[in-house]
Amino acid sequence: MMQLLDVFKKQGYSITVGSAASKSDFSADMEALGYQTADIKMNDSSFDVFVTDLNPDVVLFDRFLTEEQFGWRVAENCPDALRILDTEDLHSLRHVREQCFKKDIPFTTDAWLADDKTKREIASIYRCDLSLIISSYELELLTDVLNIDKSLLLLLPFMVNEITSETTWKTFDERSDxxxxxxxxxxxxxxxxxxxxxxxxxxxxxxxxxxxxxxxxxxxxxxxxxxxxxxxxxxxxxxxxxxxxxxxxxxxxxxxxxxxxxxxxxxxxxxxxxxxxxxxxxxxxxxxxxxxxxxxxxxxxxxxxxxxxxxxxxxxxxxxxxxxxxxxxxxxYAKSSLENMLIAQVEQLQKNIATHRKQNFTGALLQHQTMTATKFMSKWIEEKNRG
Structure with missing residues (x-):
């Protein structure tokens, strides 16, 4: 996520980092890095006011759970904003593999497809305009098993500086353990x-x-x-x-x-x-x-x-x-080429967002009120908290 923010910063974006998480001694100093910050609340309509006033061109969600919580609010209040999901990894895949390991049974894609977390994560991918996939295996899983259109996905691993002839590494004898x-x-x-x-x-x-x-x-x-x-x-x-x-x-x-x-x-x-x-x-x-x-x-x-x-x-x-x-x-993992690829994809989507969304009918379907259980659950929780 920090790498992604840096890419947008280099492109001249004004960046606001909104988080519902509490800070710790090990939290990054976002203000010192040049980012504006905002404390946001879950299940609270104050976010609607916040995002409407901000009126962003691009919204980047940190994992599908964040998109579930705030994605529908962004779609309603800032319909023109490009919505990007940073999956980090497929959480449902990790979850199902762990369950299979604990039960001492082989992992299968059928087990993955049957899990509720998989359905939630895939729904989040469809609701967004673009999802960043970190692993080539996971990209193949989404395209080959689920037939998700490649226009909704971008393979983007971690980005690191290239190794040059000037790069010095510690030798075999200089290392131990x-x-x-x-x-x-x-x-x-x-x-x-x-x-x-x-x-x-x-x-x-x-x-x-x-x-x-x-x-x-x-x-x-x-x-x-x-x-x-x-x-x-x-x-x-x-x-x-x-x-x-x-x-x-x-x-x-x-x-x-x-x-x-x-x-x-x-x-x-x-x-x-x-x-x-x-x-x-x-x-x-x-x-x-x-x-x-x-x-x-x-x-x-x-x-x-x-x-x-x-x-x-x-x-x-x-x-x-x-x-x-x-x-x-x-x-x-060369940083320069991956950065260029990401920005090119973002700019292309911004130019053709209406057409892109028309072609993603499943995403539009999942925005319909009959399919937005997380939205109405959030509204219910807010009312409950008020009481």
Whole structure:
């Protein structure tokens, strides 16, 4: 989201960030970054006054839950505003995969389609003029399984600066240890740490007794904090003061993710910081296209451990993986080309918004009063709160 705001800022947009979330010590200083801010309320018609006075040309929703809450108000009060949904990842996909994992049953697209959260998220995509899809796998899922028109979707992964000949990376000998970074409020991360602790790390530590595994993440639950074991080389640190510095210092990133969706920030961080990684099919999903991974993709625990040890101990293998990260960044995540693609799509839609919306009949249908349960639920909650 911060990257997207920066793109619009470069185009000369006056940007107002409206949020119903409470601020914390770790919240970005939006005013210092040049953005206006506004506190908005959920289930409250004060937003109608706010957005009408603002009269935006473009409205960007942070995930489908935000669009559910405020999208209908924007459509009613600012009908000419271009509505863009930043999906971040398909939350319904991550949710259904987690449920399947907990039940120890295979994930299927039929299970995904049957889930209520999927229906809500897809409805949100149809209600918007454009949805930003972060993963190539998820784009294929939407177009091939659901036949959503490609004019409603734009594949837009994280945007990073290209690697040039002047870019310097820490060498094999300048690095040490393994690393995992992941927030504690994200279920796939907690499962991955448990997998590392119980299965993967004991096997690696047996072969590399001097190496350590560093676990970083904000809001780690007590059960994870209690896994800290300096004698066994399993170190739980909590929040990283500087995630890039942590990643740059490590020799190998480990991410045995068994469910999830979207592009994994920890793995892109590893690529950006020239740190080879070992992950699973789920971890690398939608992140490398037809290109090789900057390390190894292994689902079997024995193969995962073997790959991790090979990367850690074999310099030419490690260097080849590091170099592959450069190819991935410059081919798939180059900031300049992705920024241009986004702005070109926005400008094209603004010129042809009436025609575009006529062609999206499903979206118009979902705006009809018989289909707007979230709107009337919000109105009911507002009246209830007044009482």
């Amino acid at each position: 393994f690393v995992f970074i992941g927030g504690g409020k994200h279920a796939p991360n907690i499962d991955a740490v448990k997998c590392l602790k119980s299965t993967v790390w004991p096997l690696i530590h047996k072969q590399l007794p001097e190496a350590k595994l560093h676990i970083y993440g904000a809001y780690l639950p007590q059960q994870i904090l209690e896994m800290n074991n300096p004698v066994g080389g399993f170190l739980v640190h909590g929040r990283a003061a500087d995630a890039n510095e942590v990643m740059q210092s490590a020799k190998v990133c480990l991410a045995p993710l068994r469910f999830g969706a979207g592009i994994k920030g920890k793995l892109l961080s590893a690529i950006v910081n020239s740190t080879p990684s070992v992950t699973t099919t789920i971890g690398a999903e939608g992140m490398h296209g037809i290109l090789d991974w900057n390390g190894y993709i292994e689902n079997d625990h024995t193969a995962f451990v073997k790959a991790a040890v090979r990367l850690y101990t074999t310099q030419h293998t490690w260097k080849n993986a590091q170099d592959q990260g450069k190819i991935l960044i410059n081919t798939l």
